[in-house]
Amino acid sequence: MTDDAVFNPLLAPSPLPYGVPDYAAIRPEHYLPAFEAAFAEHRAEIEAIATDPADPTFENTLLALERAGAQLERVILAFYTVSSADATAEIQEIDEKLAPLMSAHNDAVTLDGRLYARISAVHDRLDQLDLDDEGRRLVERHLRERTHAGAALDEQAKARLTDLNRRLSELTTQFEKNLLADTNELAVSFAAEAELDGLSAGELSAAAEAARERGLDGRYLVTLTLFSGHPYLEQLADRVSRERIMTASRARGSRGNANDNSDVLLQIVRLRAERAELLGYPSHAAYVTADQTAGTPEAVHRLLRELAVPAARNAQREKAALQRLIDESESTPYALEAHDWAFWTERVRAAEYDLDAAALRPWFEAERVLIDGVFRAATLLYGLTFRERADIPAYHPDARTFEVFNEDGTPLGLYVLDLYTRDTKRGGAWMNSIVKQSRVRGTQPVVVNNLNVPKPAPGQPTLLTLDQVTTLFHEFGHALHGLFATVTYPHFAATAVHRDFVEFPSQVNEMWILWPEVLASYAIHHDTGEPLPGHLVDRLRATETFNQGFATSEYLAAAWLDQAWHSLSAADAAEVTDVRAFEAAALADIGLDEPAVPTRYSSTYFAHVFSGGYSAGYYSYIWAEVLDADTVEWFREHGGLLRANGDRFRERLLGVGGSKDPLEAYRDFRGRDAEITPLLARRGLGA
Structure with a gap:
C-alpha cells in the first residue's frame, strides 16, 4: 500500500492558512473514508461524555460536547461546500450515500438519552453555577x-423518528x-x-460560451436561474x-x-x-x-395575509398599466402574460x-462592484481591508480567496x-x-459567497444587472455575519x-448599494470611465417602490405555498395527491392566484424548502425585513455610513x-x- 493510499488530507491538519481544506490534494474518493473516521471519532467522544462516572457539570458535559466533533465538522464543511457549488457526478453519488449516514449519526448524538439526562441535570442547577451569559445560553439552547x-x-418513538429523519x-x-x-436539461437553446x-x-457572449461548453457551437444557450x-x-x-x-x-x-419532483415532495410533506x-x-x-x-404559524400567517391584500391590489394596478402600454404600442395587441411582465415593466x-435598467449594466462591472462597492462599504463602515490570496486555492478555479483584516491590521478571516x-x-x-x-x-472564520452570474467569453467584461449587484451586497451581508460573529462555543x-x-444582516447590507459615497466609487462606466450620471441616480432612487406589487406578490405567493404545504396535519397531508391542484387552491386562498404574477418558486423547484x-x-425574508427596514431608518437618523x-x-x-437571543440583541x-x-413604506404597501 502506498503512502498516497493511506493518507487522507481531510483527516490531517490543513497546511493552509486559517485551516482552509487543502482542496488541491483532496479527491472525491477521500470524502467517504474521512466521514467514516470522523463519525467514529465523534461517537467515541460522545460515549466518553455519556458514560462519565462523575456527576454532570458544565465542564464535563456542555464544554466537552462543544469540544467534541471538531474533526467531523471540518469534513462536513469541506464536503458540503463542494456538493452545493461543484456537484460533479462523483460528488452527487457520495452525497446520496452520505445522506442517511449523516442523518443516523446526528440522531444518535442528538437523541442520546444519557446526554439528555446530563444536560438536564446541569440545567436544573443553572442558577447555582458561575457562568457568564454565553455559558448560560449554551445550557439553555442545548x-x-x-x-x-x-x-x-x-x-420506540425515537426509533420511528430516526427512520423518518433518515428517509x-x-x-x-x-x-x-x-x-x-x-x-441543466431545460436550458434553452437558440439558433440565431x-x-x-x-x-x-x-x-x-455568455450564451455562446455556455452553448460551446455543451458542444453546441454556433448556437446560444440560456441557462435557468433558480426562481x-x-x-x-x-x-x-x-x-x-x-x-x-x-x-x-x-x-x-x-x-x-x-x-420529476412531484412524488418526492409529496413524500417529504x-x-x-x-x-x-x-x-x-x-x-x-x-x-x-416553535x-x-x-x-407560531398563526403569527406568520397573520403577517403574510396582512401584506398580501395591498400587494395584490398594487400588482393589479401595475398589470393594468402594462396592458395599456401593450395596447398603445403593439400593432396587434395581446393580453399580458407572465413572460411579458418584466419586458413591459422596463x-x-x-x-x-x-x-x-438594462442600459445601466456598463456601470456595474463585476470587479469594480466587488472592490469599490461591496468591499469599500465594509471599509467605510467597519474599517475592514481586503487582500486577494492567490496562494490559497479554493475548491474550484473560479472561486477567489481574499484575506480580511480589521482596522488595526489584525487578521479577521478569509472570504x-x-x-x-x-x-x-x-x-x-x-x-x-x-x-x-x-x-x-x-479557529478563525472562512466564509463563501456563491452567485450564478453567466460567465462571458475570455476577455469580455462581466457586467451585472442591478438585481445581481443587489444579490452580491446581500450575500456579503451574510458573509459579514459569519466573519464578525465572535463567540466562545x-x-x-x-x-x-x-x-x-x-x-436580517444580509438585507441590511443592501442599503449601501445606492449610498452616495459607495455608488460614486463603483458605478463607473467600464469603457469610458465616466461615473453614473446624477440624473440616473436620482431616477434609480425614485423607482425604489416601482413594481413592488409584483415583487411582493411573487415572494408572498412562495412563502404562502411553503406555509400551506407545511401547515398540513399528517392526516391531511396523506390526502394530497395533486401538486398543481394544491398550489392553485393555496394561492387562491390568499388571493395571489394572478396568472401574470407567478409564484417566485413553484413547489417542484422550491429548493429552499424541499432541499x-x-x-x-421561507417567510423569514419578509419577517426579517421588518427589522431590516427599521434598521435602515436608524442608520439614516444617525448619519449613515459612519465608523461609530x-x-x-x-x-x-x-x-x-x-450567543444572545436575537430580538434581545436587536x-x-x-x-x-x-x-x-x-417596511410598508419601502414596499409601497401603506394606506
Missing part, C-alpha cells in the same frame, strides 16, 4: 434544541439532484442571435423567446420524467407532518416556528422615469467569492462557512441564529452570533422593538 428534536421521547435526508437529497439535472435581440454583447423568472426576460424583444425561457423555468421538476405529530405538534410549520422568533420604467454559474452548481445564491470561528477550538458560531432572523433549510421558514455606527452594529448584533442595538411602518 436542552431546548434536544427536547425540540425528540430527545425526551421513549425508545427525509434521502428524499431532500434526491429533490436537489433532480432539480439540478432538470435545470436575432432570437436574443435585446441582450448585450456580454450576455450574448421562476429570468433576468433576460426584461430585455428580450422576441416574445416567443421570452415564453420559451419562462415555460422551461416553470416546467422544472414537473415533466413526468426521471427528474407527509413524512414531515408525521414527524411533527410524533414530536407533539399539529403540523411541521408549528414544529418549526423554536423561531415568530413562535418599458413603463423608461416611460415614467426615463430609466432603462471566498464564487461568482459564476456552471452545470455543477445548484441554482440561486448563498453564503456558507468552510471554517467557523470559536475560542474553544481556536462552536454552537453559536457564524450565522447560527434563528432561521427567521438570519436574513434546503427553509422548510416552513458600524462598530455599534457589529458589536451588538453581528458580533454576538447565536433591542440592545435599536433601543426598542422594530416597527413595521418602514
